[in-house]
Amino acid sequence: MRAVTHATWPALAAALTLALTACAGGGSDSSAEGGDAVLSAVWGDPQNPLEPANTNEVQGGKVLGMIFRGLKRYDPMTGKAQNAVAEDITTTDSQNFTVRIKKGWKFSNGEPVTAHSFVDAWNYGASAKNNQKNAYFFGYIDGYDKVHPDSGKQTADTLSGLKIVDDHTFTVRLSQKFSTFPDTLGYVAFAPLPKAFFDDHDAWLNKPVGNGPYSIESYKRGSEMRLRTWDAYPGRDKAHNGGVDLKVYTDNNTAYTDLLAGNLDVVDDVPAQQLKNVGTDLAGRYLNTPAGLIQTLSFPFYDKDWNTAGAAKIRKGLSMAINRDQITKTIFQNTRTPATDWTSPVLGEEGGYKKGLCGDACTYDPAGARKLIEEGGGIPGGQIKITYNADTGSHREWVDAVCNSINNALGNDKACAGNPVGTFADFRNLVGQNKLTGPFRTGWQMDYPLVQNFLQPLYYTGAPSNDGKWSNRDFDQLVDRANAETDPKKAVQLFQQAEGVLRDDMGTVPLWYQNGSAGWSERLSHVTLDAFSVPVYDEIKVG
Amino acid sequence: MARYVVRRLLQMIPVFVGATLLIFLMVNVLGDPVAGLCGDKTCDPATAARLRSEFGLDQPVLRQYLTYMGHVLTGDFGTAFNGEKVIELMGSAFPVTLRLTLVAIVLEVVLGLGLGVLTGLRRGRLLDSAVLLFTLVVIAVPTFVTGLLLQLLLGVEWNWISPSVSPDASFGELLVPGLVLASVSLAYVTRLTRTSLAENRRSDYVRTAIAKGLPRHRVITRHLLRNSLIPVVTFIGTDIGALMGGAIVTERIFNIHGVGYQLYQGILRQNTQTVVGFVTVLVLVFLVANLLVDLLYAVLDPRIRYA
Numbered sequence: 001m002r003a004v005t006h007a008t009w010p011a012l013a014a015a016l017t018l019a020l021t022a023c024a025g026g027g028s029d030s031s032a033e034g035g036d037a038v039l040s041a042v043w044g045d046p047q048n049p050l051e052p053a054n055t056n057e058v059q060g061g062k063v064l065g066m067i068f069r070g071l072k073r074y075d076p077m078t079g080k081a082q083n084a085v086a087e088d089i090t091t092t093d094s095q096n097f098t099v100r101i102k103k104g105w106k107f108s109n110g111e112p113v114t115a116h117s118f119v120d121a122w123n124y125g126a127s128a129k130n131n132q133k134n135a136y137f138f139g140y141i142d143g144y145d146k147v148h149p150d151s152g153k154q155t156a157d158t159l160s161g162l163k164i165v166d167d168h169t170f171t172v173r174l175s176q177k178f179s180t181f182p183d184t185l186g187y188v189a190f191a192p193l194p195k196a197f198f199d200d201h202d203a204w205l206n207k208p209v210g211n212g213p214y215s216i217e218s219y220k221r222g223s224e225m226r227l228r229t230w231d232a233y234p235g236r237d238k239a240h241n242g243g244v245d246l247k248v249y250t251d252n253n254t255a256y257t258d259l260l261a262g263n264l265d266v267v268d269d270v271p272a273q274q275l276k277n278v279g280t281d282l283a284g285r286y287l288n289t290p291a292g293l294i295q296t297l298s299f300p301f302y303d304k305d306w307n308t309a310g311a312a313k314i315r316k317g318l319s320m321a322i323n324r325d326q327i328t329k330t331i332f333q334n335t336r337t338p339a340t341d342w343t344s345p346v347l348g349e350e351g352g353y354k355k356g357l358c359g360d361a362c363t364y365d366p367a368g369a370r371k372l373i374e375e376g377g378g379i380p381g382g383q384i385k386i387t388y389n390a391d392t393g394s395h396r397e398w399v400d401a402v403c404n405s406i407n408n409a410l411g412n413d414k415a416c417a418g419n420p421v422g423t424f425a426d427f428r429n430l431v432g433q434n435k436l437t438g439p440f441r442t443g444w445q446m447d448y449p450l451v452q453n454f455l456q457p458l459y460y461t462g463a464p465s466n467d468g469k470w471s472n473r474d475f476d477q478l479v480d481r482a483n484a485e486t487d488p489k490k491a492v493q494l495f496q497q498a499e500g501v502l503r504d505d506m507g508t509v510p511l512w513y514q515n516g517s518a519g520w521s522e523r524l525s526h527v528t529l530d531a532f533s534v535p536v537y538d539e540i541k542v543g
Numbered sequence: 544m545a546r547y548v549v550r551r552l553l554q555m556i557p558v559f560v561g562a563t564l565l566i567f568l569m570v571n572v573l574g575d576p577v578a579g580l581c582g583d584k585t586c587d588p589a590t591a592a593r594l595r596s597e598f599g600l601d602q603p604v605l606r607q608y609l610t611y612m613g614h615v616l617t618g619d620f621g622t623a624f625n626g627e628k629v630i631e632l633m634g635s636a637f638p639v640t641l642r643l644t645l646v647a648i649v650l651e652v653v654l655g656l657g658l659g660v661l662t663g664l665r666r667g668r669l670l671d672s673a674v675l676l677f678t679l680v681v682i683a684v685p686t687f688v689t690g691l692l693l694q695l696l697l698g699v700e701w702n703w704i705s706p707s708v709s710p711d712a713s714f715g716e717l718l719v720p721g722l723v724l725a726s727v728s729l730a731y732v733t734r735l736t737r738t739s740l741a742e743n744r745r746s747d748y749v750r751t752a753i754a755k756g757l758p759r760h761r762v763i764t765r766h767l768l769r770n771s772l773i774p775v776v777t778f779i780g781t782d783i784g785a786l787m788g789g790a791i792v793t794e795r796i797f798n799i800h801g802v803g804y805q806l807y808q809g810i811l812r813q814n815t816q817t818v819v820g821f822v823t824v825l826v827l828v829f830l831v832a833n834l835l836v837d838l839l840y841a842v843l844d845p846r847i848r849y850a
Contacts, residue, residue: 045808047580049626056582128589131597133580136587150588205626221627222635223710223800249707250807254694254798257706261699264707391811425579425813432578432585445582457584465584 036242037542038228039524041266041535042255043246045222050208052191053125053132058445062534064188066227066244067108067210069235071099071118072186076539079292079346079449079531081183084235085113085192085211087168089182094486097172097181098165107194108215108230115170117192123147123158124198125189134189136464137447140181142173177484179491184448213239213538223248239538240526256519265521265542268535272394275333282519288335290345291516291533292446294454295336297386297402297509298468300436305380313376315506316361318384318439321369321409324362327401328512335517338362339510342499343454344446346531352451352492358503358510366409373410380438383414387440389427390420395441402511431467442467442508449531451495455479459502470507474498544841548834555830560612562826566819567608575600576813580624598624598816611816615823621816623809629820632805637824639712640801643794644786646714646721647728651779655729659736659775660768666741674737678730690723690796707798720797724790728782735778739771746770773843780836784829788822 046060055064071086083089087100105113124130126138128148135148142161147154161173174181184190192211197204207216213235214227228243247264249255252271258264260281270278270286278286299306299315306315324338337345341357360368373379386403388395396418403416419438421427430436444465446453456479457463461471475498482494502508516533523543528536577586577594586594595601599610614621620629658678662671681689697719698706708716743749744767752762791803802821809817840847 045625047625047812056584128593131590131593133586133590135590148587148589151592220710221625222632222805248800249798250800250804251795251798253691254707254796257694257699258798261702261706263705423573423579423811423813425576426574428578428581428585429574464587467585 035240035542036229037523038226038243038245039241039265039540039542040245040247040263041537042252042264042268043225043248045248048133049205051132051205052121052193053130053134053137053189055188056133058532058534061188061532063208063216063225063227063246064191064210065212065534066214066537067208067212067216068188068191069105069210069212070186070188070191071101072182073237074186074449074531076528076530076536078348079351081186081448084186086182086185089185091179091182094177094179094181094484095174097174099170099172101168103168104234105211106232106234107192107196107209107211108232109194109196109209111194111196113192113211114167115164116167117194118190119162119164119170120198121191121193122162124193126159127157128154132189137184137187137189140174140176140178142175144175176480179483179486180450180452180488183450184453187448213237214244217243237538240541241537242542244537259519259521262521265524266527266535266540267519268516268529268533270517270519272332272335275335278519285520285522285524285527287518287527287529288515289517289529289533290337291514291529292344292346292449292531293443293514293516293533294339294342294344295441295443295511295514296339296342297439297511298442299439299470299508300434301469301471302434303437305437308377310376311380312505313372314379315509317369317372317376318406319358319361319369319506319509320363320365320372321406322402322509322511323364323405323409324512325364327398327405331397331401332512335515336512337515339512342502342508342510343451344513346446347449347451347454350492351449352454352495354496354499357496357499361503361506362510364405369406369409370411379415384416385419385438386416387419387421387427387430387436387438389422389424389441391423396420398511399441434469439509440467443514445532451492452479452483455495455498455502456483459498459507468508470502470505472501472505472507475501475507548838551834551837555827555834558830559823559826563612563819563823564608566822567611567815568604570810570813570815570818571604571607573813576624576815579813611819615820620820623817624812624814629816632817633820633824636800636802636805636821639799640787640790640794640803642712642714643717643721643724643790643799643801644783646717647725647786648779648783650722650725651729651732651782654725655732656736656775658733660740660763662733663737663740663744663771664763666737671737674733678733681726681730686723686727687792687796689726690720690793693719693723694796710800712799712801717799720793720799723796724786724793728778728786732775732778735775736771739774740767743767743771769843773840776839776843777836780832780839781829783832784825787828788825 044059047057048054048060050060050063052064055061069084072081073084075082085101085105087102089097089099091097101115122138125132126135126144126147138144141159143159146156147159163171165171194209196209207219213230213233215230217226217228219225225246229239252269255264255267256271256274259267301307328334328336328338340362341354343353345353347353386399388399390396399418403418406416407413444458457465459466459470459475460479461476478494478498482491485491485494516529518527518529518535520527524540526539526541530536577591599607622628658674662674665671694706697703704719749767752766787802790801791807794801794803805817806821
């Protein structure tokens with residue numbers, strides 16, 4: 001029921017968006033597909049092989065987003081999940097889902113997209129022997145513990161929860177109730193795969209084939225990928241340009257220089273050093289919009305110093321000692337927004353974002369901070385060290401600023417210091433092995449625009465990304481209830497209640513929401529960023 | 544001569560083993576690379592364990608090293624984390640860096656020697672002082688400043704060149720990056736040649752040659768230059784290895800996908816296979832270049848004989 005009523009609105013919205021963008025194009029716009037001109041865009045070398053269930057970072061995600069369409073697609077404007085390849089996804093009990101696939105979809109090599117394309121792809125992604133890094137996304141599907149046990153040998157090759165009914169229908173049985181499951185299916189790990197993927201895996205990896213608006217013309221690993229508009233693409237979101245050349249840059253400063261010199265068309269990460277000049281350099285051809293990314297400070301709850309009743313007060317005090325407004329303004333030039341809850345503005349009010357949920361605890365108040373920390377028994381060990389990785393993302397600057405802010409608020413020069421770790425991998429090792437004794441940097445980029453994704457994977461007891469090992473029974477129960485709730489409104493309310501539990505114990509300190517930024521050349525128009533801060537390539541027009 | 548070469552080649556073996564072992568250990572000290580593969584998330588334990596065993600990371604370090612060297616001796620440099628064979632990465636990276644190094648060396652020799660000879664013969668004149676001052680500035684300014692400045696001026700302001708180098712990396716495109724890469728060495732070569740020339744000009748054999756009535760150009764090319772070049776050749780020879788391995792900064796600025804780029808990415812991702820593989824080849828290049836320099840001595844200086 002819900003899925004049916006839900007589907008009409010986004011469809012309308014999509015039609016409206018299409019109409020609007022078509023209007024905005026003006027009279028010169030002769031065909032819906034637009035010109036044949038090819039644009040060039042910045043790219044980074046993907047960290048993993050370009051398989052949908054193995055790609056967990058944005059650079060590989062860029063390509064897969066262009067060459068694949070899954071059952072759902074997140075609307076680039078609103079972030080809402082809309083049916084793409086799916087005709088409809090229905091359920092009566094939030095645990096058993098029936099998926100019907102639209103007829104007429106094909107992969108760019110001519111193979112039809114069928115129920116097999118999805119079921120085979122999901123089985124491949126979940127199976128432990130394939131070493132897919134996104135395997136845990138299939139963890140809600142019944143039988144996952146057999147194909148992907150935490151330890152020991154896998155006892156099955158396929159998920160027992162997936163059943164093919166006919167060529168265009170399959171059913172999914174989950175191991176627990178999860179009402180918003182269909183909305184997670186826009187994530188790239190759930191993309192369908194053609195037979196070619198299984199028949200000749202190496203050949204496919206050298207030149208991936210998908211069912212999206214673009215197909216890959218050539219791929220020179222580590223330097224360039226040429227994507228061209230696939231003319232026979234059956235979907236409604238056909239590309240408005242002739243294609244995209246993705247160029248690998250080692251340094252985003254070089255990419256920016258290339259953009260200024262007219263050598264590159266789209267840059268989607270304007271380097272921090274250039275933010276001051278971006279207004280004059282690009283004369284309005286610059287975008288800075290919220291992305292589904294939040295930065296937080298986590299605490300080691302496995303350390304007994306941080307797992308006391310008083311420690312909650314200290315955490316709250318530390319949060320109040322951080323002058324978020326000043327730091328986002330001076331260090332990030334407003335490309336971050338001070339956080340006032342634990343989700344992201346891209347969800348929208350309806351989706352579960354609640355401005356000000358954090359309340360006083362996230363408002364700068366040095367006197368209150370000092371008082372709370374004193375009440376809590378003072379900072380454990382007399383000094384906190386914020387651990388971060390120094391190799392990427394200009395973390396040093398903001399950690400130093402946060403420490404300054406804390407030191408000033410507490411009137412103690414030694415209350416807080418940064419603790420840099422050389423590489424990201426090493427940092428993640430320390431986090432993963434529970435070896436930290438003080439607060440550390442954590443960031444979360446959403447996988448799909450649902451409030452569930454900002455809470456459950458991060459704060460549920462034993463959840464995969466619960467780095468601080470925070471655990472709270474009330475929180476867990478509220479999340480369980482929210483997942484079982486079929487009314488989306490009530491589900492969101494329950495998630496927000498759970499977020500309240502998190503706030504009262506200050507499980508993590510929210511710092512700021514990260515924005516996505518993009519700059520583009522004079523010959524482009526209609527450049528936008530989606531909720532994942534990836535440029536919406538298919539809507540860009542050249543000339 | 545042949546015996547000398549063989550002896551030198553044999554000496555390379557312990558150097559080679561020691562250097563690779565050191566690099567292997569250093570990369571290993573950084574810790575478990577698998578944790579960095581899952582973004583800001585924790586890898587699920589089953590997948591992480593499987594990846595570790597696939598890359599052999601669950602073995603003791605020494606065993607890992609022995610297995611790795613065993614593979615290397617059969618020409619298998621392993622696989623990078625993104626599923627690419629390291630040998631393929633080398634195949635795409637080394638030609639690019641080789642071209643860049645070649646451009647740099649040629650510029651170093653032509654400009655460095657040229658300026659050195661010119662100033663060495665005209666000591667104290669205006670040209671000499673100007674070149675001295677210029678080399679001083681070049682040595683004092685870090686490469687990345689020179690690089691970014693040239694990129695901005697030539698690439699953006701005047702539009703003479705493209706600020707980044709295309710994947711093909713042809714010689715023409717590498718001219719400016721090569722100049723940036725060579726700049727500091729170029730200045731040293733100039734100064735070294737100048738001093739060496741100036742010293743030898745006053746030596747007895749030059750006076751004898753002039754007294755014999757030899758023409759000036761013959762005195763300079765046959766006697767003065769040949770003797771003055773020995774320290775310069777040493778410098779340039781050792782510089783080949785340094786230029787190939789030290790191009791990280793230049794390659795980053797001009798977005799050249801060469802050895803420096805692969806090393807940088809390998810280190811960031813703690814990809815032992817890539818880093819050790821590339822460094823191994825660099826070590827070999829360094830050793831061979833040094834041998835060639837030593838052999839060149841004999842050609843330049845008849846007094847040196849290898850037995």
